[in-house]
Amino acid sequence: MPGGHTHDMITVVTAVVLAPAAWLISPDHSLVTAFTITGAHLVSGLLFSCDLDIDSLEYKRWGPLRIIWWPYKEAVPHRSWISHGLIVGPLLRLAYFGVIMYALLWLILHAVDRADLWRSLGRVAAATLRENSGQSYAFLLGFVLGGAAHSIPDWITTGTKRTWNQWSKL
Ligand SMILES: [Zn+2]
Numbered sequence: 001m002p003g004g005h006t007h008d009m010i011t012v013v014t015a016v017v018l019a020p021a022a023w024l025i026s027p028d029h030s031l032v033t034a035f036t037i038t039g040a041h042l043v044s045g046l047l048f049s050c051d052l053d054i055d056s057l058e059y060k061r062w063g064p065l066r067i068i069w070w071p072y073k074e075a076v077p078h079r080s081w082i083s084h085g086l087i088v089g090p091l092l093r094l095a096y097f098g099v100i101m102y103a104l105l106w107l108i109l110h111a112v113d114r115a116d117l118w119r120s121l122g123r124v125a126a127a128t129l130r131e132n133s134g135q136s137y138a139f140l141l142g143f144v145l146g147g148a149a150h151s152i153p154d155w156i157t158t159g160t161k162r163t164w165n166q167w168s169k170l
Contacts, residue, residue: 002153002154002157003057004051004056004057004058005057006153007045007049007051007150007153008045008057010045010149010150010153011041011042011045011046011146011149011150012042014041014045014145014149015038015041015042015045018037018038018041018142018145019034019035019038020034022034022037022038022138022142026138032135033134033135033138036135036138036139036142037138037139037141037142037145038142039139039142040138040139040140040141040142040143040145040146041142041143041145041146041149042146043143043146044090044142044143044144044145044146044147045146045147045149045150046058046061047061047062048090048093048094048097048143048146048147049150050079050083050084050089050090050147050150050151050154051078051083051150052069052072052073052083052093053072053073053076053077053078053079053080053082053083053084054073054078055073059073068097068100072093072096079154084150084151084154085151086144086147086148086151086152087144087147089147089151090143090144090146090147091140091143091144093147094140094143105118105121106118109121
């Protein structure tokens with residue numbers, strides 16, 4: 001399978017191709033939508049990579065914050081459908097990150113006795129998502145594409161290796 005640096009390069013190259021394509025296919029050729037899709041693609045590939053299921057370059061990139069991903073790395077088998085699944089993989093990582101952030105914020109704000117701030121943050125977040133539903137979908141699309149730019153090269157490399165091994169035995 002390709003190494004971390006190769007995956008980074010694939011993510012960046014596909015983002016360069018994706019940016020104008022996203023602008024072309026977005027309704028009313030919105031630059032904001034193109035930026036959201038491309039940004040989400042980069043964040044997904046470079047930070048929320050499928051290879052967070054091992055002690056990878058992308059895992060180390062989180063620095064001290066990689067502790068957030070430690071339970072994920074330990075629980076998810078490497079290259080299983082949970083981490084490398086085309087749609088399920090990136091969406092599960094996003095949900096996992098959301099749950100961890102939710103729990104951390106809840107703990108911190110309740111520890112400093114600012115439950116009121118917690119409630120207003122929740123209201124603002126819900127309203128922002130509701131009012132920008134188009135951009136939220138664009139973000140999810142870019143995020144899934146960022147995962148696909150990792151999973152597909154992994155599958156191709158594995159398939160090629162398997163075929164090569166079978167042919168070399170003949
Ligand atoms: Zn991988």
